[in-house]
Amino acid sequence: MKRARILPPLALASASLSACAGPLSTLDPAGPSADAVANLWWVMFWASVLLFLLVGGLWALVWLRPGFGRSLAPMRWVVLGGLVMPGVLLTLLVGFALYIGERLLPHALADPPPRVSAHGIMWQWQFSYPDIAGAATTPTLHIPAGAPVDIVVTSGDVVHSFWVPRLAGKIDAIPGHRNVIRIQADRPGTYEGVCAEFCGDGHTTMRFRVEAHAPQDYRQAVLEAAP
Amino acid sequence: MSESPPLSPIRLHKALERIWGTGPGWQRLSAVNHTVLGKRFMLTAFVFFAIGGVLAMLIRAQLASPHAAFVGPEIYNQLFSMHGTLMMFLFAIPMLEGLAIYLLPKMLGARDMAFPRLTAYGYWCYLFGGIIIVASMLFGVAPNSGWFMYTPLSSQPYTPGINADIWLLGVTFVEISALSAAIEITVSILKLRAPGMALGRMPLFAWYMLVTAMMMVFGFPPLILGSILLELERAFGLPFFDPTRGGDALLWQHLFWLFGHPEVYIIFLPAAGALSTIIPVFAQRRIVGYHAIIAAIVALAFLSFGLWVHHMFTVGIPHLALAFFSAASALVAIPTAVQIFAWLATLAHGRPRFEVPMLYVMGFFLVFVIGGLTGVMLAMVPFDQQAHDSYFVVAHLHYVLVGGFVFPMLAAAYYWLPHVTGRQSVHRISVPAFWLIFIGFNLTFFMMHLTGLMGMPRRVYTYPSNFGWDWLNLLSSVSGFILTMGFALFAMDIVLHFRFGRRFRRNLWRAPTLDWAMPTRPTSYAFASLPTVTGHAEEADPDTLGPQLAGGQGYLGFVRKNRLETLGVDMTTGRVEHVAILPSPTYLPFISGALTTGVVLAMLFKFYIIALLFALATFASFLFWSREKGEREDCGPIAIGKGETAPPDAEVSGPSAYWAMVIGLAANGTGFAALLFGALYLWLVAPAWPPPQIVGPSLWLWLVLPALGLASLASRWAQGTNASGRDPRLQLSVGMGLDIAALIVLSLALAALPDPTAHAHMATMAALLGYSWLHAALGLFCGLNALLRYRWGYVSARRPLPLRLNLMWHDFTLVTGLLGVALILAMPGLIGALEAAR
Amino acid sequence: MSRSDVPPLYLLLIPLGFVIWSIAFVTLYAANAIGCAFGWDMGAQRMVLIALALGFLALSTLASFRIWRFWTGRARHQPAPAASLAQIGTYTALSALAASLGTFVPGLAVSLCI
Structure with missing residues (x-):
């Protein structure tokens, strides 16, 4: 450990x-x-x-x-x-x-970490990859392992909260605001995430999965990911 | 003035009881007595506690196993929203109010609270508001957005039904009753005490309640304002919280927690006050650190306002700001620790004896310390970002609230029940009840910390079984039922106590406070004659004092003109200042309460014309209150016994009603400050700014100031005229005419605004003008009230109070109007500056 | 309508220290929010916040000292409860001074706008 x-x-x-x-x-x-x-x-x-x-x-x-x-x-x-x-x-x-x-904190770095957008709507998360041309929006969050990633968290309706407990604390998705949280998975694997802020009838099932890929496979994995 | 020869204790009792007592049967609806109403508050609160407890059981039943199909999310969301709402607003706050109302006059050596009819009105508002909220469950339309009602989930598009309106209107209704209780408690503590009870000799419980009541005065207005704004958004589309139209969801969170955090301490402090009363009795020693404890609770009160953002550590606020709030949240542990160690020192230096109330005090110690420790953990930003909105927080808040309120209240129940009933328990059911509650509570909630750390978020109605939460939830659910059995046993014990308890003579616990210097059960008038306090009020001798007072050897040991009299003292020194004449039992509070309920119900179902009619009827009923009470002639100082005299309340400069107005305006000003904050906050932070159209200066806007200014001048003129002994009715009429002019100007200024539903900028500007409009309308009511009271003969140069109150109101309206208009005029410049910087 | 020996204004001795703390708290929080919204230079913003904090600390120290002097001096010769109120006021003013140090000093070291 x-x-x-x-x-x-x-x-x-x-x-x-x-x-x-x-x-x-x-x-x-x-x-x-x-x-x-x-x-x-x-x-x-x-x-x-x-x-x-x-x-x-x-x-x-x-x-x-x-x-x-x-x-x-x-x-x-x-x-x-x-x-x-x-x-x-x-x-x-x-x-x-x-x-x-x-x-x-997501301080500015000399070598800026990749950015992934997490957009919460009632009651699912949509992840998109502005750094990777041609990447589709996915229901599973794909990140490279072993390096920090900045997640830009936004909401399309009510307040949600982005939380992957094994990787980092949570950050709220607030309509009209744009919050950034820096997360990092030390090694490739699958991690679970939930919506932590009560957001209505579908709150319970607003879960998502995070897949951390080896850095060299990451780009390909995102491009091939199921939308 | 001659004094009639003293009556025998029995005759005196009968004479006093005849005028102070509440009649049987339907006359109970006319009760205004603090003993009766204090008991009613506490009993009603306990009923709501039981209902909230049943909801908790349903929640635990649903969560006992994974994939449970007992209820779906639609019902579950109502269950937890109602559980929180009931426990916070319909149980905790009214319970502490009831305790204060029952105890304060007795501890302070007075015969009643300062405004008995207001106590009764507050009770009816609470009862009717509570019934509306609970009844919504029967129709399946209970509030379902959680007890903190986050927008936009609670806004119209996402909660289209009546559910959120029931919360907003019902809770605001109950809150306004709580606010009036807070004003009454403050004034009663400051003005209605036994002669000689200087502030530095006051029992600690009264200090605790004074601080608590002041916290309510400043803490509730932001929530009341927030609820009004949200209801305006839901009903009329004014977008204060809608991010697409210049509002901001975070504004609600700020307003809510600005109330919501102090609320926790508002609940804890009275319970701590009870502990500071009970512990010295069983330690058989005076409390250690009287002055230090007062300083600690003042520090606690202020610090608790400086940490509202610790509920918002995950919303994306800069780390520097979070650091302030984090440090303040940690610091709040210090005044709490001061109290804990003062209690421990009292026990260590006393000769402690262990009785049933101390068993529950022990429960408090152990449970509350754990809640405090997890509270410090949650104050740490990085940890909170993990634990926030998880079951760790659920566990923490139950440790704090059950530890910091329920256990002390159970201790208080066993301590003061003999006072209420005149009986002492013979069955020792209280002991097994304690162990069931204590063990059941800890088994339910202790491991729940781990459930949270293992990632279970709050407010999920079910969970799959692969997350490792199954056994933890099952443990909590099963133990929850043990806890419930404990409370059932407690309730049974109380019933048995009333039925079979053994009578005792006087001062069961050998307590050194004035509440035991009276017959128990207490009589309606509490003290047959009022005590003099020569030493510290926590070192009184009820055993000798009681019979003396019952024999009429204190102040006011007689009945005069069938009037309900008690003494008003100088706020600080406790020197006798006036004779406060209190109202007799009356149905008016009940009628006004019922009419106010009509307002709430009509608004709930969106019949706004009917709501307006009910509101007018409510105010008309208040004029009847005004008609019933007062002195029709100047009488100068009157005898109060012991060869001393004091003027009646109408003839002194600072009677209770004057201070109630001062404190009421402080609360009102806090609400206004929260509105100014909201307007500036949206400008600075909200998305979707700048607005499509900016409110510019209009002619009507400029005219608002002279209109309000002249109305204030006319009130001053009326007061001056009366002070010089002339008839002020002409001046009052002119003032009312100017109020109407102000209303017209404000209406036109409102009409000249661009569409307030288009953007939050316009909506906040409309709210500022609307605030002034409402105050001008109430100014009209103040003027009318003064006019009528003059007509009824209640006003003279020596009895000028209604005119002074009228002036204070108009001055307040002028100042807030000035500030409001100034902000409206400054807004274009502010918007331009921010845009230039961006 | 005689004047009180200990005017109600004396009651304000009790919250005075913490009123200063509250104003300082709100001012610093607002200055931070305004600085971030207006995009002030970070160094300048930190200087402004530190200057404000120092000013409030000085004010808080002064208030504590004056109330303490009053308690140990003039209040002793006035009727009860002047001394009690001044004693509680001294305690709360000192607590507020400590609270100012505790809340503002650690905060001013961390990131301003993230």
Whole structure:
């Protein structure tokens, strides 16, 4: 697992939760973006477990050992537990999360990644390939593996949301707006995507498939793809 | 002035009960008493909670297994939309209002809320609005666009039926009732307290409710405005949210969440207020950090407004803006942690004793802390972009709302039920009920976090079995039924409590607050005489105070002219300021509520002429309210007992009604600010701009300002005339004539606009003028009200209130009119500048 | 109609710090939106935002200091609840100052318009 080289102890724990794998699982990342978020999750998860045990433990102690906390002045409790502890932890966390978020943005690159358009309408996705002359619109999203791709997400009617959990977070398709999300699949394969924003009666079935192709096969695959 | 000799406690009780009490039978419809209405609010809210719970069961039944065919998407969409709507708008908000209405006067040492008829009117609006919303389910036309009603899905082309209109009109109806309750709660806390209760001595619960009510005052207007705009779009084609005609779907999201996020804290704070009351009682120690907690809840209130965009992290807003909202969302955990540790410190430094309410407080602690921790996770932008709109969010919000509201309310129920009924529970059903609720809840929702992380989006009516979600959903569904059994057991326990509970004498929990310094069950007038607060109100001694007050040894321990009297105090110091004279039971709130329901129903079925007639009838009924209440002569200070005197409310400069107007205008101004924001937002962000035609200055537009200005001047003139002891009716009539002139000018200015359905630019300009039109019309009503009250003898130089209110309204109309016209005139320049930059 | 010893205006001590924070928050958010819509130069926009943030931080610091001085000085000699209100006001003003640092400092380092 890729995570293992970044945060070994967390990977161990996540491996024990092998039930977390699945075609739509954010905990089974298949690209750098989803991977970064999964790491963030495991950091927050274990920190939360510790904090919960701390607060739960204090709650138990005040009942089971009355008077144990008297050595600490009342306002000390409030300042240490209510201000200092969350203040320090949240500063670290916000900084870490913004750093990760900044890296996931579709920054302008010297070598611009290929663009694919994802257009949501009630209730299907239409993918088109402005970079590839002669490519038809497809119901399956084709991307090259191993490199970033910018997906330009638009809507023809109501708000939809483009989400391929194993590759990256989601971005909304909002009528009249044009949003870009950068995704990357590390290796060729098939990934599942859903519409994440409620969009009416067909919301449930507005799913789609992503096929990541080896870079050398990509162009041909798009041209041959079924419309 | 002579004082009659004190009555015996029994005679005093009978005398007070005769004028404060609500009659039996049909007379119950005339109740205006806070104890009666507080109970009604809470009971009704519980009924809606039960209905919402049944909907949740249907949802879980459908999701128990993959490919379930129990309901299709058409029904399922109504189920979850209604579940959210019921729980947020018809359960949580009215429940906290009911609690506040029942408790506040009792904790503050007053006999009732500031505006008892408004309490009753709010209740009827809530009940009738709730019935309309719930009844829509029976006809299969319930709202089906989710409880946050995202446009354009909720707009006409995509939801052509009546479903969305029911949400918009029904919820707005209920919201307006909530807003009036918020104004009433604020004023009651600030003005109607026991003598000597300076703000710094006020019980924390009142501080919590004060902050909550102020949040409602500023939080609800954006949603009310948004709902009105969306209904205008659906009914008349004004394209505020239609991206093809210069509107923007995101404007709705901003307006909705500007309300929607504070809403969560509006729900949490009163529950936390209950906890801050209950925990010290069982810790047998005063709360730790009184001032720090007040600062924390103020911080929480403000921060909660600064993080509405955290519901919109995936709509494509620049990272810098997201960073602000992300940091604010994380920061909000700090004032929450301050409270948690203040409670823990109170217990650690006290001598805690474990009783049933504390069991539920424990449930709160454990569940709410998890909700808080996942809340911090969701505040992190990259994580939210994965978890947003997945079942992780569903799990999180249930942890926060059930942990932060339902568990504290259950604790509060077990704590205050003996107060309501005068009985204490004998059966210990509350304990198994707790464990069923606690275990059922955690089994239902804990693993749901994982369901979300495994990619299950919200609001899907079914799922295939290859995604690994099957066992998780089955677990949630089965456990949901355990949870339901817990609530059923709770309901049963309450019934048994009423029926078989053992009577107790006084102050069951040995609480140190004034709500226990009265007979339980409470009498309609709450205190036979009003207490004096000399120390902190959280260190009162109900056991000795109660009998003294019942014996008439406090203030106002007598009945005078069959009037319902309580004391009004100076807002900050709590010094006696006036005698507030409250209205007797009356059917008028019920009649006005029924007429308002007529307005809503007529609009729902698009009979706009009939709606207008009902609206006029509603306002006419308000004039009858005005006719019933007041003083017909100047009487100067009157005795209040203990050898002291105070003037009646009509003769002081800052009575409750004055402050209600101030706060009402603050709410109104917030709505107007949201409208200005909407107009500028669309200009800056919406697609399909520039508009095909730009609204230019017209003659009528220029005339709006002098018309509104003169109407305001006339109101000032009328007030001055009255203040110097002369008859102000001529000036008032001139003012009303000027209001009519303003209405005509505004109508012509509206007519001179290009077609407002063509583009959002024209629509927003029309909305600005329409806002002024509505205010000029209401100004006419204010003038008429002042005129009639003068005629009925309620106004004199010393009793000038109706004229002052009339002036305040007209000044407000002038200022908002100025701003509105200024924006209309600035628009062509703004549009040009943006086009030049592009 | 006697004047109050502690006028209702004293109540505004409590929200004052956070009112400044709210205005700062909305101003910065609006400046960012306007800058992106009008296509300002990124460097210039960042400078504008930093200058605004510094201005509001200074204002917030000043407000906290003044309320604190009032609490520890004049309010002590006034009737209740002047000191209570000033104490709560000091706490909230300091919280608002901390909130300004917490919300604006990390934000100003990241991308402006994407």
